Amino acid sequence: MRFSEELRRDADLIFQSIRNHPFVQGIQQASLSREQIVHYVQQDYLYLTTYAKVYGLGLAKCRTRDEMQDFHRRIGFILNDEVHPHVTLCRVAGVSYESLQRGATLAPTAQHYMSHMLSCAATGSLGEVLATVLPCHWTYVDLATDMMTRVSPTADHPFYDWIAFYADRDMHAGMADLCRWLDDYAASAGEEDKSRMRTGFMVSCQMERRFFEMAYTLESW
């Protein structure tokens, strides 16, 4: 079994609970309140900004220019493309995206998740960075693909663009590339490094679930 398959197997219950989380169900049923959407977008804007920086720290650990190109492309994707799902959510909530980018205070869970990623990226190996960022990609591809398969939303669904963005083929391809990179790295990694990679992955999976909980409950300090 490949290393990424092992990780996915170990995190299966968390993936399932993310699919069934009330916030995710709220997207599927278009039943989220305006406040829940706004809270999510404000926190996610801050989160994705940090996520791009984590890729930057990963880039500094790369061994080849091809690897550097990969992180470089992924940073561009966050800064240029991953604004679209936020814009979709803002349209549903009836607020301007620009207004949500100013002055939001980090909620405890978002802060915890960002600190986890930053500390792995600052002190860990390239493998730890790959394992720690992977759930961000994987859980969204998983939940969106699950929605597309089970609910088949049509273009008039308010969150259709959000769901379609994360269920897209390119998202699947980007995730498969990341898994391959992680598997290649793990093939020659020591046991201690792999153990830290497992921890980084599992904590990020837990934080993905809690991030939805944070948005659903409008968590604050």
Ligand SMILES: Cc1ncc(CN)c(N)n1
């Ligand atoms: C917290 C979180 N995790 C994952 C994603 C999808 N890249 C996101 N936008 N926000």
